[in-house]
Amino acid sequence: MARRRQAVTIKHVAADAGVSLQTVSRVINNEPNVRPAMKARVQAAINKLGYVPSIAAQRMSGSRSYLILAINDRDRTIAEWQARQGNDWVDQMLLGGMLKSAEHGYRMIFELIDTHSDHVERELGAALAALQPDGVILTPPHSENAQITRLLSDRRIPFARIGSQARGPGIAMTLGDANSARLATEHLIALGHRRIGFIAGPDDYSLSQWRIDGWCAAMAGAGLATAGYCERGDFGHASGVTATDRLLAHPLPPTAIIASSDQMALAVLDVAKARGMAVPRDLSLISFDNTPVVRFTRPRLCAIDQPIAGAFSRAVELLIRATGDEQSELPVELASELVVRESTAPPPADDRG
The missing domain is CATH 3.40.50.2300 (Response regulator)
Structure with a gap:
């Protein structure tokens, strides 16, 4: 019976390169305060060992979680899944969001929240505490739920509001x-x-x-x-x-x-x-x-x-660059055909x- 190959971790990379775990993390996160020679040594170890950075390794720098959280309406989504009627809204949002997230070394997590629930703040708060996302994408009708947008704004978590034209916190985006x-x-x-x-x-x-x-x-x-x-x-x-x-x-x-x-x-x-x-x-x-x-x-x-995948791709790009203080003046509008x-x-x- 063949032995299972041991997974390569950040510790193996650090040992091979002769540097600290924090230095490897800074290289993985492409931080500016790493000398070129040190960066080359760490990268050589990564290539040699075939190491694939994990989110845990990326988080070691402490500044980012490298997670984007996308939220959809629970009741409507479950009803559509159970009916098996061929609505591909979720497919398209995952297509655009996940691919763009991966391009930047991020992961997109998908959660269902009941926007009409009295416990919406508790539900969302639990998800935020568990995942600590760098940004949140809200879909209708969540994108115009004042409880949700206020919670995210108060916590200074960058968020995009798909299907919203309203001024206020977050990045408003419409599909025209x-x-x-x-x-x-x-x-x-x-x-x-x-x-x-x-x-x-x-x-x-x-x-x-x-x-x-x-x-x-x-x-x-x-x-x-x-x-x-x-x-x-x-x-x-x-x-x-x-x-x-x-x-x-x-x-x-x-x-x-x-x-x-x-x-x-x-x-x-x-x-x-x-x-x-x-x-x-x-x-x-x-x-x-x-x-x-x-x-x-x-x-x-x-x-x-409608460019659903394109909207989520664009939202991910904007959130990665966001600071948490964004205020929408004019919505980002994507054209449909x-x-x-x-x-x-x-x-x-x-x-x-």
């Missing part, structure tokens, strides 16, 4: 929601649609209103009515069914619908099919999220693709303006 809704609406207007319905998300997410604002702006710019053409859902399929039924019950029903999530867009497809309507012949459809499922529907769905597929077309001839 208003612009995205405007882009989708203008695409439909260019195809000749004049009655465009909008299914918004819940009002506890500020981005839901931003998307409504973008839709309204595009409609107003084309001189088109919005009254009676906006319904709210909760991003889930069932709420999308209810919203679609209401929109199609309008005396002059929409010839196109923009849904604020892929699950609500799937609901539009289901309702249309049940009513004997074909997409896009009778009803054009655009979705938000662009999760994998929209590429396997019939027809494949035209969708707004419209991916055109087969679910949009000119409206039926009788409904063209």
Whole structure:
């Protein structure tokens, strides 16, 4: 039976180079107060022994933990995982955040916190105490939870607020929601649609209103009515069914619908099919999220693709350089794009303006 190879530790590197553990730690952390000759000797030992720095070794300098903490809403995340509906928000946030963290010698830790709980401060406080992160990434609705942002600010922990435009502590970042809704609406207007319905998300997410604002702006710019053409859902399929039924019950029903999530867009497809309507012949459809499922529907769905991975990658970069005193004046905005597929077309001839 082969013997398991002993792991190389920082102690082995220090012994081989003939230096202290603290000197090895300073080299690993690329600190400036190390003589070039000493740095070369330590690096030679690292290369010779095949040593891979651990977070514990990096922490020896005492100034950083080399951890970034990303927080998502517990109830919604667990519900989506259990439903197995193909939402890849978490996948994308981990993709962008973990890869960028690794580039800088960091690790990103993912935690679920219930933002509606009376114990949110205790839950987050426990995570902060255990991990001592160098920065925290908040996602909606956490990014606009005053208890959470105040706690982080009071502890001078740098944090990024994804999906927030508000001024105040932390780094506000948006995915261009208003612009995205405007882009989708203008695409439909260019195809000749004049009655465009909008299914918004819940009002506890500020981005839901931003998307409504973008839709309204595009409609107003084309001189088109919005009254009676906006319904709210909760991003889930069932709420999308209810919203679609209401929109199609309008005396002059929409010839196109923009849904604020892929699950609500799937609901539009289901309702249309049940009513004997074909997409896009009778009803054009655009979705938000662009999760994998929209590429396997019939027809494949035209969708707004938001740079979730890019946002988390950017957040990690900003947090590594942050000091804890950041105050957002203007949010960092990342642009989304419209991916055109087969679910949009000119409206039926009788409904063209």
